[in-house]
Amino acid sequence: MAPTNKQWVSKLDGVAKLEMVEGEMPVPKDGEVLVKIHAVGINYRDIEVCEGKYSHHQTPSDSPSGVVICSDMCGTVLETKSPLLRAGTRVMSVYLQTHLSGALRQSDLESGLGFPLPGVLAEFRCFDARALVPVPEYLTDEEASCLPIAGVTAWMALNWMRPIGKAFQKLDLYGQGGKRDDDDDDGDEDKKKKEKEKETVLLQGTGGVSIAGLQIAKAAGLRTIITSSSDEKLEQAKKLGADHTVNYRTYWEWQDQVLEATGGKGADYVLEVGGAKTLRKSFASVAFGGTISCIGYVSGKEDDTGDDKGEAAGWNRLNVNVLALRRNVTLKGLINGGKDRFEEMVRFYEDKGIRPVVCKVFGMGEGREALEYVKGGKHFGKVVVRVDKE
Ligand SMILES: NC(=O)c1ccc[n+]([C@@H]2O[C@H](COP(=O)([O-])OP(=O)(O)OC[C@H]3O[C@@H](n4cnc5c(N)ncnc54)[C@H](OP(=O)(O)O)[C@@H]3O)[C@@H](O)[C@H]2O)c1
Incomplete structure (x- = not known):
């Protein structure tokens, strides 16, 4: 046979x-x-x-x-x-x-x-x-x-704007080899300042993409904030090194917690996997000049009608144009990544033992x-x- x-x-x-x-x-x-x-x-x-x-x-x-x-x-x-x-x-x-x-x-x-x-x-x-x-x-x-899918998508959300081989390297946005005037301090004060200025990643939920994002971000030395519907899962996320955790059921307005955790600055990278019920909050959580990577829609594909418990009236109209403009935000639709970026990510995983x-x-x-x-x-x-x- x-x-x-x-x-x-x-x-x-x-x-x-x-x-x-x-x-x-x-x-x-x-x-x-x-x-x-x-x-x-x-x-x-x-x-x-x-x-x-x-x-x-x-x-x-x-x-x-x-x-x-x-x-x-x-x-x-x-x-x-x-x-x-x-x-x-x-x-x-x-x-x-x-x-x-x-x-x-x-x-x-x-x-x-x-x-x-x-x-x-x-x-x-x-x-x-x-x-x-x-x-x-x-x-x-x-x-x-x-x-x-999960690993490569998270990798791209954190690195799509950098050329291949330059993952997590500072972009030369200021025409000074990536340096800003305020990069020149040294000593303890400088260390404290750098710690304060660490870039922050916001991860939504504890599914495949978000946990891969947490692991990659931690290994790259970024600060991480993760949300979940479950306190137990948040405890697991802490064991993986999450710096801040927020239960999005307990704190429906979780964007306030993100701002508090970042001293009002917000997250530099948002891995937006929630969709309908999270995008408005992602805009409220993102730092000036930050990126929201539009990855998924686990809370729905249609715009939020604002019917949910705790949802404030008037939250049902999402003016993406003004929201993006307000904080100079990049809103990036993201579909996975190519084989070359997958290989780049594998080298990083191997190097960091993820x-x-x-x-x-x-x-x-x-x-x-x-x-x-x-x-x-x-x-x-x-x-x-x-x-x-x-
Ligand atoms: N664009 C791309 O290339 C790409 C790649 C991969 C995935 N995706 C999309 O991204 C999404 C996530 O994929 P995945 O494979 O990681 O899914 P997954 O493993 O099923 O994880 C989904 C998690 O989302 C969380 N969640 C559910 N409702 C939420 C809400 N209202 N707010 C915040 N978090 C919520 C839950 O976490 P808790 O249990 O902790 O609450 C759930 O475990 C899906 O929509 C998927 O289609 C897109």
């Missing part, structure tokens, strides 16, 4: 209707490699795909009506038809398979794994050898499978449960499916 390839398929009709089916064993073409998949990291996007709600990007008119789900995997090259990768190499997938370097092009969206292209929640898959990144030795398969936070691991037979778990929002960091385990 021919070997088969178990895979989780969605007809875009809900997580509950996900099915594990047996497909044919894929065969690599020239330039491709056959990968045995070990671990798959689940993203919020995978749930949206299953529910037929992944519609805010312009995707091809011939988008599939059913797809093998998920985009983030770690596996081993079994067979190679490319000089780029040897059999036995452990690799991670690049989410948008054609986004190999430079700026994202609209056509790259057609190469998204797990929609519109077949995804990675399968035992085997062939990939273009160029669209894979070798895994650093120190990471487990499960840890590595957390990086393609280990992605894996909250729970499911077996291959539990694909549906894994997605339900993420949908339920109980997780902290990432949820992973171990493909080569039932």
